[in-house]
Amino acid sequence: MNQPTTPVENSNTKTVEDMRSLFKKNDQVADQTRIKLNERKIFGINLMGSPGSGKTTLLEGLIDQYQGQLSELGVLEGDLATERDADRIRNKGVSAQQISTGSVCHLSAAMVSESMEQLPLDDIKVLFVENVGNLVCPSKFALGTHKNIVAVSIPEGDDKPVKYPVMIRMADVVIFTKVDLLPHFDFDLERSTREIKEINPNALILQTDIKTKHGFAELWKEILGWAQKNDAELL
Amino acid sequence: MHEFSVVSALMSLVSEDAIKHNADKVSRITVSIGVMSGIEPSLFMEAYQSCKKGTVAEEATLDIIHQEVEISCSCGYCGEIVGVSFLCPQCQAVDIDVIAGEDMILQQLELDVPESN
Ligand SMILES: Nc1nc2c(ncn2[C@@H]2O[C@H](COP(=O)(O)OP(=O)(O)O)[C@@H](O)[C@H]2O)c(=O)[nH]1
Ligand SMILES: [Mg+2]
Ligand SMILES: [Zn+2]
Numbered sequence: 001m002n003q004p005t006t007p008v009e010n011s012n013t014k015t016v017e018d019m020r021s022l023f024k025k026n027d028q029v030a031d032q033t034r035i036k037l038n039e040r041k042i043f044g045i046n047l048m049g050s051p052g053s054g055k056t057t058l059l060e061g062l063i064d065q066y067q068g069q070l071s072e073l074g075v076l077e078g079d080l081a082t083e084r085d086a087d088r089i090r091n092k093g094v095s096a097q098q099i100s101t102g103s104v105c106h107l108s109a110a111m112v113s114e115s116m117e118q119l120p121l122d123d124i125k126v127l128f129v130e131n132v133g134n135l136v137c138p139s140k141f142a143l144g145t146h147k148n149i150v151a152v153s154i155p156e157g158d159d160k161p162v163k164y165p166v167m168i169r170m171a172d173v174v175i176f177t178k179v180d181l182l183p184h185f186d187f188d189l190e191r192s193t194r195e196i197k198e199i200n201p202n203a204l205i206l207q208t209d210i211k212t213k214h215g216f217a218e219l220w221k222e223i224l225g226w227a228q229k230n231d232a233e234l235l
Numbered sequence: 236m237h238e239f240s241v242v243s244a245l246m247s248l249v250s251e252d253a254i255k256h257n258a259d260k261v262s263r264i265t266v267s268i269g270v271m272s273g274i275e276p277s278l279f280m281e282a283y284q285s286c287k288k289g290t291v292a293e294e295a296t297l298d299i300i301h302q303e304v305e306i307s308c309s310c311g312y313c314g315e316i317v318g319v320s321f322l323c324p325q326c327q328a329v330d331i332d333v334i335a336g337e338d339m340i341l342q343q344l345e346l347d348v349p350e351s352n
Contacts, residue, residue, distance in 0.1 A: 011349045013262065018252055018341045022244045022266070106237050137237035140273045165319045166273040169337070198320040201329035 026141055029109035033116070033144025037127065038234055042074075043227035044127045044145030048167065050160070051133030053153040054177035056085045057210050058219075059128055063092045065213065066220050074124035076115055078107040078132045085130060095119050106138035107131050113144065126227060135164040147172040147226055154181045158192040161199065168199045173206060173222065180209040238282040241274055241339060246286055248341050253291045258346035261292040265343040267300040269336040271319075276301065295345075304336030 021027070037044050047055050059075060067073050075096040077085040080103065089096035097118045099111050112129055119127070129145055131138040150171040152160050155178065161168045168174060174196050176189065193205055204222065208215035245266065253261055268274050276299050283297050307313045308323035308331045316322070322329045 011259070011347045014256060014258065014346045014348045016252055016256060016344050016346060018248060018344060020248055020341055022241045022248070022339045022341060025244050025247065026240075104237075104240070106240070108240065136273065141237070141240070162319070166271050169271060169321070198322070201321060 023140055023142075026109045029113055030142035030144040033109055033113045034146065036113075037144065037146070038230070040121055040124075041231060041234070042121060042124050042127050043223070043230055044129065044143070044147075045223065046129050046131060046138075046143050046145040046148045047151065048131045048135075048138050048148065048170075049133065049151030049177075050135050050153070050156055053133070053151040053156065054208075054210070055130050055133070055151050056088055058151060058175070058177060058208060059089060059130065060092060061208070061210050061213060061216050062128075062220060063089070063094050065216055067092070067094055072123050072125050074119045074121070074127045076107075076112060076119070076127065076129040078111070078130055080105075080132060095124065101132055105132055105134050105136075106141050107143055108141050109143050126223060135160065135167050139167040139170045146230055149173045149175060151175050151177045152192075153177040154179060154185050154187050157185075158187045158189070161192055162195040165199045168196055168203070171200060171203045173204045173219070174200075175215070175219065176205070176207045178209065179207045179214065180211050238274060238278040239286070242279065242282040242286045245283070245341060246290055246292065249292050249295075249344065250290065252344055253346060256346050256348060257351075258291070258348045260347040261295040261344055262347055263296045263298065263343075263345035264292060264341070265298040265300065267302045267340045267342050269302045269304065269338050271304055271337045272302075272339040274339050300342065302336050302338075305334050306331045307334055308332075 049055050073094050075089045076099055077096055078099045079085055080101055083098045086096040086098035097115050099115045129143055148170050150167055196205055206215050206219055249261055268276050287293055303315050305314060306316055308328055310326040312323050312325035317324050323331050
């Protein structure tokens with residue numbers, strides 16, 4: 001499509017249509033990672049949520065209950081700084097690799113693709129990637145994992161899903177974490193659930209509490225179901 | 236601020252296009268930002284201003300088109316949704332196709348191409 005516009009000296013203005021997505025380059029790396037995971041029969045999960053929403057605690061809870069039972073776990077821990085979350089996971093005897101992003105507020109497919117090679121992938125069946133704590137930035141950066149889980153904790157307030165709809169849209173599962181704290185907060189679980197369903201009618205909504213392990217069995221059943229379905233589809 | 240990551244993706248697409256078309260300068264860039272793309276237009280513009288220096292797009296104007304969410308439904312509806320309710324406003328179906336508004340797209344470039352000899 002050539003447009004007759006003001007010609008600069010010895011040059012023409014040329015108009016070109018591109019129409020490529022700005023997320024595409026990252027998506028392509030993510031697609032490669034998913035292929036690698038599938039070849040190794042590893043099921044990947046991208047765990048997102050605010051800082052302090054209970055993501056690492058959720059992983060610790062799953063490890064306590066289910067590591068070695070049906071499935072071996074591996075964890076990539078994304079944080080701006082420190083190895084602390086990876087240490088928490090290693091202390092439970094599970095392989096973990098820290099990804100320190102410096103000032104970058106989200107993981108990218110390239111970071112995951114590089115770091116996962118540090119894990120003993122041959123021993124891992126389910127790979128969790130805990131993203132940088134943030135309800136905004138990680139949402140549109142695919143990592144190559146198969147499913148997205150978003151944690152929303154009770155102390156954050158019941159308006160968070162509707163205030164961060166882009167993240168909620170990306171979720172396969174939204175987990176209300178720390179439900180043991182419901183008596184201490186004015187958190188309207190029914191309204192928040194309704195709002196999540198409006199934004200993302202296909203999302204599964206669960207509740208967890210680390211003290212009683214409420215909700216962990218249901219979550220684990222879901223994860224195994226996904227992994228088995230994915231394995232079956234690969235045959 | 237993840238807008239920096241997206242601006243750097245933009246810059247690499249722009250420079251690819253400039254090379255492909257033998258352009259020595261980019262004078263205008265048009266992007267569309269979906270309201271559900273997770274990109275904040277003002278932050279994107281800010282990140283763009285600081286990333287374009289020293290690139291082929293140093294003097295380019297950035298035009299941003301705000302793209303609403305648009306869906307199509309098997310009932311025949313094609314158009315915007317109400318707020319952030321991802322269901323068909325005509326028949327209430329949730330099984331809809333989102334056709335725009337969740338992505339961010341480099342739509343058009345104006346390139347200065349030197350006349351071939
Ligand atoms: N009461 C309660 N506290 C929790 C629960 N899950 C996590 N926490 C606490 O919330 C804080 C942040 O948890 P953490 O897992 O580090 O959050 P992350 O930043 O999302 O990884 C810690 O002090 C946890 O002990 C829960 O189910 N109930
Ligand atoms: Mg953590
Ligand atoms: Zn309809």
